[in-house]
Amino acid sequence: xxxxxxxxxxxxxxxxxAQVGAEIAQRLRLPGVVGEIAAGCVIGPSLLxxxxxxxxxxxxxxxxxxxxxxxVGLETKLDDxxxxxxxxxxxxxxxxxxxxxxxAAWAKASGFDTPKALFVxxxxxxxxxxxxxxxxxxMGVLSRLESRVxxxxxxxxxxxxxxxxxxxxxxxxxEGINVTGLILVLLQAVGFVALIAVVGTRLMRRFxxxxxxxxNPLSPLTLSLAVCLxxxxxxxxxxxxxxxxxxxxxxxxxxxxxxxxxxxxxxxVMAFLVPFFFVVxxxxxxxxxxxxxxxxxxxxxxxxxxxxxxxxxxGLGAWSLGKRSALVIGTGMVPRGEVGIxxxxxxxxxxxFSDTIYAIIIAMSLLTxxxxxxxxxxxxxxxxxx
Amino acid sequence: xxxxxxxxxxxxxxxxxAQVGAEIAQRLRLPGVVGEIAAGCVIGPSLLxxxxxxxxxxxxxxxxxxxxxxxVGLETKLDDxxxxxxxxxxxxxxxxxxxxxxxAAWAKASGFDTPKALFVxxxxxxxxxxxxxxxxxxMGVLSRLESRVxxxxxxxxxxxxxxxxxxxxxxxxxEGINVTGLILVLLQAVGFVALIAVVGTRLMRRFxxxxxxxxNPLSPLTLSLAVCLxxxxxxxxxxxxxxxxxxxxxxxxxxxxxxxxxxxxxxxVMAFLVPFFFVVxxxxxxxxxxxxxxxxxxxxxxxxxxxxxxxxxxGLGAWSLGKRSALVIGTGMVPRGEVGIxxxxxxxxxxxFSDTIYAIIIAMSLLTxxxxxxxxxxxxxxxxxx
Numbered sequence: 189x190x191x192x193x194x195x196x197x198x199x200x201x202x203x204x205x206a207q208v209g210a211e212i213a214q215r216l217r218l219p220g221v222v223g224e225i226a227a228g229c230v231i232g233p234s235l236l237x238x239x240x241x242x243x244x245x246x247x248x249x250x251x252x253x254x255x256x257x258x259x260v261g262l263e264t265k266l267d268d269x270x271x272x273x274x275x276x277x278x279x280x281x282x283x284x285x286x287x288x289x290x291x292a293a294w295a296k297a298s299g300f301d302t303p304k305a306l307f308v309x310x311x312x313x314x315x316x317x318x319x320x321x322x323x324x325x326x327m328g329v330l331s332r333l334e335s336r337v338x339x340x341x342x343x344x345x346x347x348x349x350x351x352x353x354x355x356x357x358x359x360x361x362x363e364g365i366n367v368t369g370l371i372l373v374l375l376q377a378v379g380f381v382a383l384i385a386v387v388g389t390r391l392m393r394r395f396x397x398x399x400x401x402x403x404n405p406l407s408p409l410t411l412s413l414a415v416c417l418x419x420x421x422x423x424x425x426x427x428x429x430x431x432x433x434x435x436x437x438x439x440x441x442x443x444x445x446x447x448x449x450x451x452x453x454x455x456x457v458m459a460f461l462v463p464f465f466f467v468v469x470x471x472x473x474x475x476x477x478x479x480x481x482x483x484x485x486x487x488x489x490x491x492x493x494x495x496x497x498x499x500x501x502x503g504l505g506a507w508s509l510g511k512r513s514a515l516v517i518g519t520g521m522v523p524r525g526e527v528g529i530x531x532x533x534x535x536x537x538x539x540x541f542s543d544t545i546y547a548i549i550i551a552m553s554l555l556t557x558x559x560x561x562x563x564x565x566x567x568x569x570x571x572x573x574x
Numbered sequence: 575x576x577x578x579x580x581x582x583x584x585x586x587x588x589x590x591x592a593q594v595g596a597e598i599a600q601r602l603r604l605p606g607v608v609g610e611i612a613a614g615c616v617i618g619p620s621l622l623x624x625x626x627x628x629x630x631x632x633x634x635x636x637x638x639x640x641x642x643x644x645x646v647g648l649e650t651k652l653d654d655x656x657x658x659x660x661x662x663x664x665x666x667x668x669x670x671x672x673x674x675x676x677x678a679a680w681a682k683a684s685g686f687d688t689p690k691a692l693f694v695x696x697x698x699x700x701x702x703x704x705x706x707x708x709x710x711x712x713m714g715v716l717s718r719l720e721s722r723v724x725x726x727x728x729x730x731x732x733x734x735x736x737x738x739x740x741x742x743x744x745x746x747x748x749e750g751i752n753v754t755g756l757i758l759v760l761l762q763a764v765g766f767v768a769l770i771a772v773v774g775t776r777l778m779r780r781f782x783x784x785x786x787x788x789x790n791p792l793s794p795l796t797l798s799l800a801v802c803l804x805x806x807x808x809x810x811x812x813x814x815x816x817x818x819x820x821x822x823x824x825x826x827x828x829x830x831x832x833x834x835x836x837x838x839x840x841x842x843v844m845a846f847l848v849p850f851f852f853v854v855x856x857x858x859x860x861x862x863x864x865x866x867x868x869x870x871x872x873x874x875x876x877x878x879x880x881x882x883x884x885x886x887x888x889g890l891g892a893w894s895l896g897k898r899s900a901l902v903i904g905t906g907m908v909p910r911g912e913v914g915i916x917x918x919x920x921x922x923x924x925x926x927f928s929d930t931i932y933a934i935i936i937a938m939s940l941l942t943x944x945x946x947x948x949x950x951x952x953x954x955x956x957x958x959x960x
Contacts, residue, residue: 193807247634
């Protein structure tokens with residue numbers, strides 16, 4: 189059975205490379221995802237060429253992305269939002285608006301047409317709170333006001349990013365942008381997100397015990413995953429990104445009584461499947477696209493823009509806490525991580541991003557993730573020092 | 575992104591059908607797997623045609639089968655074998671030998687050439703202890719001698735079935751059978767199984783703490799899964815069935831200190847991926863192949879042969895315990911379940927099994943699984959009654 193052996197070889201190579209990459213990265217005190225993507229670059233066509241991107245591998249990667257966004261949604265509890273008050277909302281909104289506007293302006297100035305420019309911009313808005321949360325936890329400052337603002341704002345940020353992504357993906361199909369079209373798309377995206385976020389979460393709060401009705405003891409997990417696939421399908425059929433549906437399914441599942449069981453049981457499933465997403469993402473990066481001065485210059489500009497716009501936006505939103513706290517919060521919001529990477533791979537799939545812009549956005553997402561932790565640590569340390 | 579939507583539709587349909595099928599089957603007091611395979615028949619090309627078998631779906635199914643056999647291996651502890659003594663070995667060996675010989679004789683008489691006849695026969699040897707174990711547990715008789723003999727014999731049975739499968743798959747490539755070739759293949763299969771079963775388990779016992787060395791808190795699971803994929807690849811490259819490698823990886827992992835954590839964490843991964851295997855298996859069944867009297871007659875003969883040969887073989891092995899205990903043990907060994915189904919799908923993939931013989935073997939595996947529990951319950955009840 190040579191075909192089975194071939195597929196198993198790919199699965200084995202991808203999975204082992206991800207484990208090795210994540211371990212090396214973590215030993216170097218970098219986020220594991222940086223290592224997994226780097227591993228993909230190394231074993232992919234760009235360098236060693238051990239792994240070719242085949243359809244089954246792409247599907248495994250897509251499943252990984254869907255599970256990843258489901259878990260991001262699962263960490264997004266509407267009630268937590270109500271508790272945190274207005275400040276995180278200001279930080280989240282300004283932290284999305286400034287990078288989006290500046291990103292779109294840059295992309296437009298670089299020669300992209302408006303729909304593509306908006307897509308590029310939407311890849312640079314979402315904060316990956318995971319990295320920041322780990323730094324805050326390591327330093328024992330999770331209960332500080334700044335920490336709570338960052339984590340609350342990251343939730344707002346995720347929801348807004350999904351909404352923006354919904355609008356920009358839907359815009360790619362059309363012939364340019366007209367006001368009626370834009371309003372229709374916006375209504376559709378807002379409607380879908382609002383429907384699931386409001387009605388879905390209420391239904392889940394009221395009927396979550398039904399998740400335990402089937403005989404299968406793992407039914408809360410299997411039913412939630414079924415809802416996740418179903419909403420991903422619904423989003424995809426509406427012309428929105430599938431991961432928006434997965435994210436909303438996670439948000440709804442976060443309201444279930446079985447939330448903690450779901451979180452625990454989702455870990456092993458993600459540990460097996462999410463590496464396929466990151467390695468495929470890395471393997472799709474054509475390193476040669478970054479090996480000239482023009483591209484490196486562009487990467488420098490995009491990364492600086494991403495950092496500065498986020499610092500500016502989130503910092504302004506938190507200005508009322510004082511300059512220093514605003515700086516801590518802005519820095520904590522800098523990492524782009526998973527969501528930026530997923531948006532980049534969506535853009536590549538849809539044929540909106542060239543190999544160059546794809547490579548640049550992936551690299552920018554990784555760089556912001558890598559830079560944020562030492563900067564945040566340095567800021568917090570200088571504070572506690574006399 | 576219509577392609578993404580199409581794939582998500584397939585994944586959603588398959589996953590939901592599996593959940594519904596398993597639930598209905600369990601409400602009818604049938605094993606869940608029967609419902610999942612039936613669901614596959616219903617949504618597959620045979621009936622509704624909602625799902626076409628595409629390459630990504632097949633790969634997901636293969637991953638499910640590999641995980642399934644890994645978990646079977648994880649329940650196979652070498653030390654348990656040493657404790658149970660000789661009786662389970664006699665029951666296991668005779669319970670494999672008699673069905674294999676009778677199955678091969680029937681297949682040869684039905685016109686298959688020798689390699690194919692041996693493949694058909696190997697699909698009818700392995701006992702699925704899971705169903706029996708649940709019945710014994712439900713009736714509170716797990717600690718009885720017969721129960722321990724059944725569960726011990728099922729372990730022997732699994733190992734022998736993998737060995738046989740190794741030999742017969744390797745034989746399919748060649749041009750007929752010659753004694754030298756057969757001995758070479760046998761040596762290769764025995765060598766591979768013995769190497770992993772003896773050396774692998776020892777290495778795992780001694781070095782299992784290394785599974786916890788990486789920073790990733792789920793590293794025992796991810797490393798075991800990497801070994802599982804690696805040994806599946808190794809088996810496949812040697813011309814043996816990939817699932818043999820997965821089974822042996824499970825057997826090695828069963829010796830790890832982290833065994834119970836592995837078992838617990840493997841459950842959610844399997845809950846997500848194994849349904850794809852069973853639904854694909856069901857969707858591959860051409861129901862029309864069973865809708866004529868000849869095929870139904872053949873199914874009757876094959877099923878009767880499978881039941882009688884197992885009763886005879888295992889019963890003879892347990893004869894020293896008396897007629898009644900021998901009957902209980904023989905009945906407990908009747909269900910074929912997962913392993914028979916996996917062998918059938920391997921045979922279909924390799925082009926050895928026609929649609930008819932594939933449908934018959936799947937149906938036989940399901941029928942033996944369905945029949946065994948009521949028969950076993952009746953036997954055990956009639957005993958406890960005055």
